[in-house]
Amino acid sequence: MPTHDGSWPQGTPCWVDCQVDDPARAREFYGELFGWEIEDSPPGAGEYLMAMRAGRAAAGIGPKPEGMPMPSVWTTYFAADSADDIAKKIVAAGGSLITEPFDVLDMGRMFVGADPTGAVFGVWETKAHSGAGVYNEHGAYCWNELNTGDYKQAQEFYANVFGWHYTETGDGHNFVYSTFSLTHDGREVGGVNDATKMPGDNSSYWLAWFQVDNTDIALATARDLGATVMTGPDDSPYGRMGVVQGPQGEIFGIIDTMTRVDEPPTGS
Structure with a gap:
């Protein structure tokens, strides 16, 4: 854990x-x-x-x-x-x-x-509370992703505020995506997605992803509990995933990172 x-x-x-x-x-x-x-x-x-x-x-x-x-x-x-x-x-x-x-x-x-x-x-x-004490396991957050309507402006902003360094992992055309780290060669700690390359809403927002042991079961459970499954289950190089709108309207992602299809892209 x-x-x-x-x-x-x-x-x-x-x-x-x-x-x-x-x-x-x-x-x-x-x-x-x-x-x-x-x-x-x-x-x-x-x-x-x-x-x-x-x-x-x-x-x-x-x-x-x-x-x-x-x-x-x-x-x-x-x-x-x-x-x-x-x-x-x-x-x-x-x-x-x-x-x-x-x-x-x-x-x-x-x-x-x-x-x-x-x-x-x-x-x-x-101070007394340092934040998450557990992560990257079932029921804990594992990834935080910015979906933005102005990709370059967002990257520049967070670099100026937090000093982030970016690694481009998309194809540069149909899928524009980068991971960010705290140092030039550091571990990736989140991602930035160009929402204008995706269908539907191009508004800017941060999406929290929670890890689960089985995406299909988690989505079915969420639905039974009154949530709406917005996407998924979908396979990807990062895991089997879905996006859920909770019963009160809040949106979050779930992903089983152990069930993957193909290798993650290495960038353009």
Whole structure:
């Protein structure tokens, strides 16, 4: 079981949580789907719930911010050594702040921002809570992917804010995709997809992917629990996958990375 202790390196996807109208309903859905043990947060943390796998934090579930109309969503958070410093970089790079940095009890300091193409994400500065303690296993997040309507602008923005380095893996024409890492020759920690090359909606958003042991069973279970299967199951060089819209409208991906077809592309 891949686990992590302590702060994540700056720029790494370090946490995911969903904001919904009814956290109690989401608790039942995700607990059944992913086998999460879901715990209540300490007093003062509102209705925020902590999803656990084998005693380690895997994800969060919380209510939508009061007085802030928004759809139900999964949010990807990036680690920051200083949330305030990253907030300044976001604005300087052409992004925007949806919330100013604020403290979350003694757990950490955070804010929510948006890149210039409209994709929303969170930033987390570790204090008592360092983010995900488990990843890349059944019921834990395994990949975070930006789908963007302006590929080059998005790459430039995140490089300026977090110092990301990109490796192009698509064919450069019909499939434009890159992975990003924290250093030039570092391990890939997420991906960027040119949404204009895909049919349908070309809006910009971050998509969280959760690993499962069996995609077909997970999709069927999600459907039985009231979710909508938007795509899949589909085979790929990265795994057997599908995209799901939860019962309250939040969208996420699931993937069995052990069931693969062909080899991943090596780039154009």
